[in-house]
Amino acid sequence: MRLRALLETDALGLRLLGGEDELDRTVRGVMTTDLRDPSRYLSGGELVLTGLAWRRDASDSEPFVRILAGAGVAGLAAGEAELGDIPADLVEACVQHRLPLFAVNETVAFATITEHVVRQVSGERAGDLAAVVDRHRRLMTSGPAGGGPEVVLDLLTSDLDLRAWVLSPTGRQIAGAGAPLPAPLGAALAGHHLAATRTGRRGPYRAAVAGSTYSLFPIRNAGRGAVPAARDVRESVLSDWLLAVEADASDWPAARLDLLQGVTQLIAVERDRRDAARTVRRRLAQEVLELVQAGAAPAEIAARLRVAAPVLLPGLGVAPQWQVVVARVDWTAAGTAGGAGVPGDIAGGPVAQALLEEILVDPAVSGPDSADRIAVAHTGEEAIALVPLPAVPAPLPETVDGPTDNAAAPDTAEAPAAQDPALHADALLASVREPLSAGLADDGRLTLGVSAAVHSAEGLRGALEEARHARRVAAARPGRVCAAGHHELASHVLLLPFVPDDVRRAFTARLLDPLRDYDRRHRAELIETLEAFLDCDGSWTRCAARLHLHVNTLRYRVGRIEQLTGRDLSRLEDKLDFFLALRMS
Template identity: 85%
Template sequence: MRLRALLENDALGLRLLGGSDELDRGVRGVMTTDLKDPSRYLSGGELVLTGLAWRRVAEDSEPFVRILAGAQVAGLAAGEAELGAIPEDLVEACSRHRLPLFAVNESVAFATITEYVVRQVSGERAGDLAAVVDRHRRLMTSGPAGGGPDAVLDLLGSDLDLRAWVLSPTGRRIAGSTAGSAGSAAGLPAATAAALAGEHLAAVRAGRRAPHRVVADGATYSLFPIRNTGRGAVPPSHDVRESVLSDWLLAVEADAGDWPAARLDLLQGVTQLIAVERDRREAARTVRRRLAQEVLELVQTGAPPAEIAARLRVAAPVLLPGLGTAPHWQVVVARVEWGADSGVESGPVAQSLLEEMLVDPVANGPDTADRIAVAHNGEEAIALVPLPALAAPDAAEDADAAPADEGLHADALLESVRAPLSAGLADDGRLTLGVSAAVHSAEGLRGALEEARHARRVAAARPGRVCAAGHHELASHVLLLPFVPDDVRRAFTARLLDPLRDYDRRHRAELIPTLEAFLDSDGSWTRCAARLHLHVNTLRYRVGRIEQLTGRDLSRLEDKLDFFLALRMS
């Protein structure tokens, strides 16, 4: 319980004489004493009740209060039956030592207060907490059959009636209850999880002591950090920015400020056990990171496409087990930047964060991150994302109408994580991302990398703590700028015209010549049809097919300009 609860109970008749800013202190017990030095009987967190029999002169108050403050008691309640009004010297001593002081009306027995406090702080279930911790440890160390964090959290529910979830820094549910209280359908809504993650990140950046107390959607949660303790863990004296965007948290639906020390120790032990699972998953990413690094080095050094394709064939079974055909690939580039002279190495921070962001948000199994390969190159993290090839359609017409806009989208990538990540970045950090178009071969991978990098630079020019840009935003007016790399221009041209070339090759449909004639005719249906010796309805069919394959609209000036430039650069 908290000290302020004593004032909320009118039956106790307590008046606050000092320490109003300390009323959130937790009370873990109660002790009645009139000894001048009761320190041997204090363990911290007690509400001390005294009848003031120990006070003979005003000078007695200072040493008595100093002893209580040194023992870290929660507060002092002094009875008025012995001396009448509480002496001013005691009020002043409590003020100096920031010890909350209550006056107990002479009509209220100490036994009434004691009974109330004991009833409040002993509400936890009976049982051997050490045995509970041991059961958790056996589950976590018994291999895959142990069930991982979910089994630990199930025990918290069964043994201590606590609903709890393990969350990522973005609010993704890693483990925990999927059933709501009283039979409700949802465990922890995604919006609530994101809000809790944001509150946790803000508290960590502000240096507040854990557990952090948060009220969300009418419920109180206590948030415990889950630190990285394995290989690569940062030392306790590290800059918090090195880990704030990668550490997990344990969210418990309860107010931990009211808990006794034993229960707090139990939850701290649980976070340490879950940290073991976090370290195991971190180690499992080593192979995927190495694959990404190898492919990235080949691409950046200008290796032959055949060599890159061979490496991709090796990577595909690891990232997409059971896949029968080579997937398409997409590149995502991320950069985390802190304030000037921060001294924080940002590459690993961006790498860990990008791995988390690319996990399927609706999945929470142990292998949800097994399909993401992220390398870091200096201050930049680069993700190689495999996209399963589109399922074979039933008819050729369906194949022709396959969506040209597959894969990840920058806006969707940030939709649910912008708020919590902004809290973690606080007022001195920025995250910018760039997303390339999907490429179908090793030849296009270098262009995709440059495209993603340029998109990230476009995002960096925008205001805000978290920004992203995709390949769609590399419009023609941007490509006209002289600093845009040739690879980006080629990627833009290929993305716009390759679907038409493929269609022409399969069907001899002459969509590319039709597009050129249509633009040269300034979009006039009659002049273009006459130039091509076609019926206007046939021309309309071809133009409709061009729009369907590319996702563009030839009635829009912007799309006409993009096609015009793509044809001139091809």
């Protein structure tokens, strides 16, 4: 807006005292001050409001005006409430420095002028930003030359003073302006968004996290916050992106909400481009999976992997190791709002495929294409990911005579150990459990199985079966999001989940119920003693030290356990039975 527009607004009660030739200056903001030197708070283009409390005598006016002019302010408005008529020395100083000067009638509050300027400037900025968003959308729709969502997010920050981030359903930052969002905060916001989406409410959703308020906008192409009536929200809730804005949009005018909706539609174009780029990787994974399941010759599978490796690991060539990850999303018949409520209506394979593609993106790297090297196929209700792993550099061989390079400095620091690039089920689970549990609500489950790394095509079939077995182990556990790794298949952990419930209950009741009953009556802590005794491999001294008991007291408790159960804790078979009963209870 221009200074001339302020002068022509009767409600503001402004009277021009000097600078008529400068009334076409643009006003970019407003500031109220009575500091003698407010330069540190000025960025240029402001209308400065002052009550003249800084003026002690006539000599103060020229330095004050010189500071304002040097900072590039648009104009000065002085209130008449304190001194009555504006001092002539201030008028002369403004004429000298070509700074427009207004007198503010004592009946007009500075707050009235401030509110008017802010409203006008914000409206103009929103209009300019809307035009930029529309132009940027056309660029991105026609090709990849638009620069990505970061350009528009930067504009939201610079023109509307809104900090915003694009997040995945697990809370990973895909794009953002300024400082990156902390990972725990991103996960919390994603969880709020998923939970609100499952209720069927219209966005944006309000979330208060870590003392700040955020507005969460779904990124879809179906209108503001709406879910198409013909589609079950559960088909996409675990794969939709969101726009998190650090502001409370509940009192925003419709024009600003429409502007943010335009931003989400623009980002949806980027999302579509990302999905299109994954088509090749999906096809490669499907071809390899079909060969592995059909029992094709290792040479044929290896040839297909040689084709896939340059796409999945650009510049690396053939991947020396591969891992397989299997995922499954199951919905019960008890659908929540916005869902059809019939599991047969939702194809679990594509849902798990889109989710697995997101989960396996490296969470330490932001961006829509970051570390997007995995290839995911789906068969039936399962999604299967083929994950190439870069080689870990082998340590240099040591020789009897020392380093082979005689020129090496003797005090060179020892190289750090190479980081294991393999996926681990527990780390995978920790990164996604909190937000995805909110999206799964009370009617969905995600189970994951992770294989060991294999070094050749011959090992892929075994890796696939290993990942499937691990997923079934995870499925036998309680919880909305569960994962198991290959290391759990070489112990009793593999067997226990498949023991029928009635057998499990009967076995544990026969061994442990007498001890529990005795503990309830006498507070003898026999169950705790039994667990510690087995954990200490039957060592009397170590167990007594752990429980802070005298060895004789421990012997008395173990004797009571044997008496109540009819077992002998010196026998391996009885120790094993107690161990399994405790694990199954």
